[in-house]
Amino acid sequence: MLRLLLVIMFAPLVSGFITWLKNNLRLRRGPGIFQPYYNLAKYFSKDEVVADSASWIFRLTPYVVFSATLSAIFFSATPNGLITLLFIFSLARFFLALAGLDTASAFGGMGSSREMFISSLVEPVVILAVFCLGLSVNAPSAVFLAGAALFLATLAETARMPVDNQETHLELTMVHEAMLLEYSGRSLALLELAAQIKQLIFFLIIAGLIFSNLFLLPVIAILVALVELSMAKMRLFRVVDFVAFAGVLAVLSIIMSVLGA
Amino acid sequence: MPWTALFFLIGAMGISALPPLNGFVSEWLTLIALLGGALNLSGGFAKLFFCFCAGALALTSGLAVACFVKAFGITFLAKARSQEAKAAREVSWLMNCGAGFLAILTVLLGLGAGWVLKYLTKVSGCTTGLDVSSMSFSLNNFTLSPLAQSALYLSPLLLTLIFLVVILAVFILLNLVFGKARVQSAPTWDCGYYKLTPRNEYTATAFSKPFRLAFSFFLLPYQKSEKTQDSPYHVKSFVYETGTKKIFSEYLYAPLVKLTFDLGKLMKNIQQGSVHLYLSYIFAALLLLLIFARRF
Numbered sequence: 001m002l003r004l005l006l007v008i009m010f011a012p013l014v015s016g017f018i019t020w021l022k023n024n025l026r027l028r029r030g031p032g033i034f035q036p037y038y039n040l041a042k043y044f045s046k047d048e049v050v051a052d053s054a055s056w057i058f059r060l061t062p063y064v065v066f067s068a069t070l071s072a073i074f075f076s077a078t079p080n081g082l083i084t085l086l087f088i089f090s091l092a093r094f095f096l097a098l099a100g101l102d103t104a105s106a107f108g109g110m111g112s113s114r115e116m117f118i119s120s121l122v123e124p125v126v127i128l129a130v131f132c133l134g135l136s137v138n139a140p141s142a143v144f145l146a147g148a149a150l151f152l153a154t155l156a157e158t159a160r161m162p163v164d165n166q167e168t169h170l171e172l173t174m175v176h177e178a179m180l181l182e183y184s185g186r187s188l189a190l191l192e193l194a195a196q197i198k199q200l201i202f203f204l205i206i207a208g209l210i211f212s213n214l215f216l217l218p219v220i221a222i223l224v225a226l227v228e229l230s231m232a233k234m235r236l237f238r239v240v241d242f243v244a245f246a247g248v249l250a251v252l253s254i255i256m257s258v259l260g261a
Numbered sequence: 262m263p264w265t266a267l268f269f270l271i272g273a274m275g276i277s278a279l280p281p282l283n284g285f286v287s288e289w290l291t292l293i294a295l296l297g298g299a300l301n302l303s304g305g306f307a308k309l310f311f312c313f314c315a316g317a318l319a320l321t322s323g324l325a326v327a328c329f330v331k332a333f334g335i336t337f338l339a340k341a342r343s344q345e346a347k348a349a350r351e352v353s354w355l356m357n358c359g360a361g362f363l364a365i366l367t368v369l370l371g372l373g374a375g376w377v378l379k380y381l382t383k384v385s386g387c388t389t390g391l392d393v394s395s396m397s398f399s400l401n402n403f404t405l406s407p408l409a410q411s412a413l414y415l416s417p418l419l420l421t422l423i424f425l426v427v428i429l430a431v432f433i434l435l436n437l438v439f440g441k442a443r444v445q446s447a448p449t450w451d452c453g454y455y456k457l458t459p460r461n462e463y464t465a466t467a468f469s470k471p472f473r474l475a476f477s478f479f480l481l482p483y484q485k486s487e488k489t490q491d492s493p494y495h496v497k498s499f500v501y502e503t504g505t506k507k508i509f510s511e512y513l514y515a516p517l518v519k520l521t522f523d524l525g526k527l528m529k530n531i532q533q534g535s536v537h538l539y540l541s542y543i544f545a546a547l548l549l550l551l552i553f554a555r556r557f
Contacts, residue, residue, distance in 0.1 A: 067428045087279065104461070
């Protein structure tokens with residue numbers, strides 16, 4: 001229960017920290033580090049506008065996504081727990097993609113289509129990395145490679161730069177944001193918080209499970225910020241190469257751990 | 262068609278291996294089995310093989326989820342995409358019974374997987390001759406645990422309970438802290454373009470376009486476009502067609518069918534329908550058999 005509260009409390013801070021760091025490195029004066037909290041508080045107290053063509057799935061989705069993401073926290077950080085975790089995230093993604101289609105807006109459909117495309121490619125990478133973690137108990141180099149693969153997968157899963165752009169205001173370049181486009185008020189707050197929690201969970205997996213040092217969490221956040229600063233968003237079909245590179249890393253890590261064992 | 266849509270959604274969730282339905286349980290067990298194989302087998306190639314199987318399974322399941330998001334979302338959600346869809350009405354309750362029965366089974370087999378698997382394990386233990394007594398699929402706590410002593414377990418029922426409790430808790434907390442949600446209904450945002458019609462919506466073809474392009478080495482998509490112009494400046498009509506080659510029917514089944522027909526045509530030459538000819542065939546076969554029996 002304490003874990004649950006801690007994760008909910010700190011998830012927006014991680015997002016805020018990454019944005020803050022990015023703005024500082026760009027020599028810009030951006031919003032403060034606590035801005036995500038202000039955003040969430042504002043969204044929570046606002047009224048909601050729901051598209052008139054939307055069905056009950058649109059209304060239900062924020063709750064399903066949020067509760068699925070939260071219940072992911074209960075799973076143990078072992079390879080078995082991680083496999084279960086993937087299924088739970090896939091439940092959240094399924095409903096989010098349906099909600100994107102539900103509003104009859106072309107952008108929502110585009111977002112769902114792209115999200116399903118990217119996630120179906122990323123899923124084998126994550127599974128392979130998880131298998132490598134299980135295989136190589138005492139092969140640090142293999143674990144490091146698996147960690148690199150998982151880091152690239154995390155960039156894709158958490159809608160970060162070479163795959164998706166969280167800062168964009170142009171709908172045609174959105175992936176994750178495009179699905180949330182019609183959401184407002186409380187539902188939007190739930191979905192944003194869920195996305196931040198998911199990001200924190202992925203960071204925690206990399207920090208805790210691969211490098212078995214939770215204090216690495218800020219390092220990973222800094223790495224993400226640096227990657228976001230130094231890369232431009234890829235075209236959707238270049239993402240295939242990006243994910244394929246992550247896949248090659250994961251396969252290499254497995255081969256290394258098998259040879260080392 | 263609210264009921265049909267609900268049953269279709271449950272089925273789609275089941276086949277996409279979403280918790281806590283039956284597809285999830287079977288895919289979870291498969292992945293755990295692959296992980297167990299990768300961890301416990303001694304051969305390097307066996308380990309690699311199990312890992313790649315798991316990767317392939319993950320890719321397949323990801324594609325399955327995408328497929329059923331498309332199938333359900335395009336068919337049932339948003340504005341009706343055709344006149345026929347607009348006129349769709351709920352089917353009779355008798356027809357819903359069939360779909361509903363299957364949907365309920367999907368849910369029950371997921372939630373009560375521990376109970377079902379207790380019996381299925383005995384069957385598989387008998388047929389493969391393996392010792393399955395260490396697997397515990399107990400009824401009291403509804404957990405699945407392929408290895409008894411380890412921390413390897415899953416309880417679809419508990420998972421559902423967590424889902425429901427969290428949903429309820431969030432809903433109640435939000436209502437307590439921020440008051441009841443005031444919801445207005447408004448048209449979907451249309452970029453200030455006034456009327457948003459169903460023609461603006463994403464279609465199934467558009468939805469699967471990234472997949473067609475990324476897997477074009479296998480799917481071999483083709484595009485045809487045809488313009489008719491009544492003057493160089495005005496296009497009167499434009500026809501665009503896209504699709505994928507039917508790989509299996511074109512390269513696997515069609516040659517097989519052709520081979521069968523060709524063989525049949527060859528055999529036709531000796532089958533003319535004359536009884537005398539058939540008698541002579543029998544005589545020749547008998548002679549051949551006798552010679553065969555004498556010689557060998």
